[in-house]
Amino acid sequence: MQSWVDGHPAEALSIRDRGLAYGDGLFETIAVRGGRPPLLEYHLARLAEGCRRLAIPLDLPLMRTELLAFSAGLGEGVTKLMVTRGEGLRGYAPPPVALPRRILQGAPFPTYAQANAEQGVQLFPCTTRLAEQPLLAGLKHLNRLEQVIARAEWQGSEFAEGLMRDQAGRVIEGVFSNLFVVIDGVLVTADLSRCGVAGVMRAALLDVARAEGIKADVRDLPYDTFLAADEVFLCNSLFGIWPVRSVTGHHWSVGPLTRKLQAIARDLLDI
Template sequence: MPNWVDGHPAESLSIKDRGLAYGDGLFETIAVRAGRPPLLEYHMARLAEGCQRLGIPLDLQLMRTELLAFSAGLGEGVAKLMITRGEGLRGYAPPPVALPRRILQSSPFPVYPQVNGVEGVQLFPCVTRLAEQPLLAGLKHLNRLEQVLARNEWQGSEFAEGLMRDQSGRVIEGVFSNLFIVHEGALITADLSRCGVAGVMRAALLDSARAQGLKVEVRDIPFEDFLQADEVFLCNSLFGVWPVRSVTGHHWPVGPLTRKLQAIARDLLDI
């Protein structure tokens, strides 16, 4: 399927675009199944918050309409939605009147080993640390250089994901996923008010867990708490849930709460 720029098939972009020059924008990575994006409302909510916080005047209803049309044409695969502030002159100052650019790219679903979801994955302990920047924390903005550097730290298939911590050593997330731990029956995920990406699957699982009466905590996770967890798992909007079996010599079983959330994630993604 051809890519779209501002609602029309296109394969090029202006070199004056601020997304290219400064990473001035946001993106969403969206699973599409049977012509529909299963987590649409979560994606749109995060996009709306990001545009509000960055001051990008996006027409959200138009974006929703285009995304649904694009998804219908794609059928099965991944839609990557990028919003930039549009074109601008040299310099950091935004244009007085921003004309946001809407970009949609299609790709096949990534092929992950089935064993990742069955037996769990091993995490690579990334040296790259996430900088604390509350103004941008939680947003899926276009500047992903920390993730690029972290992902470059390991090669091969021994590690399916990397563990990312902040400057103080607190556990935050994976390179391309969010992280949960289970301790004494509580489902715990990191506070992302300083850094990290607030994933849509993370949000959906938190909502589902609360609706089922599970004890949920969103708080700082010191590395020692992480190592003492009863269960650990990762999540994102493409693969759902992967149990974590080990990192730096520490091992965890695939526990019952992980399996419960894994089944919920499958239902959310229609897989």
């Protein structure tokens, strides 16, 4: 598949790039259908917030133009967009003047079992805990070692995703998805002000809930509260919504709000 670096086709990157050396940058995983990225504005908003917090001076209009052109050429698949601080000398200190690097990589859509969406998935209870770092919380930065370690905890197809908690045991998210529960008719997702990734599908579903008059809340989600929920589902910008049917012997049925939002998510993603 094709790849671009700073707006031009390329297959190589400088070994002095700070994204490689220190994870000094951000990324977005973007679904492309019919030559366009359906959740473009959500992706760009998160990227802009990440660049603001990391003080990376990204030219956002240029990034938008390149992303749209790249997506048109890709047609169908997944675009991984990476923005690094650019090249630097040895050492943690960032260069006085950053020259950000823009990287686009195309890939086919991953293959997921249809049963994941129809019947729901089983979660693996990861022992890896997310560290609290409010400065980075919510961002999709390039250092994803916690997720790499967590994903290595299980093999095979029995578990479609892993459940990740923070140091206090609160439920936060999946390894590569966000998590929602329904409690007494209220749609609830975890507070990500300490850790976790604020996914674009999560943001879109919260906006949908407001538009549809669905009560929604962002708050801490203790493990016992999670287990007592009426419905549980995962979401991300590639697969939409997967109901959760079980974790560590606890079972849920696929509920009506999950099914309603699942249909809306399909429309949002042009699935």
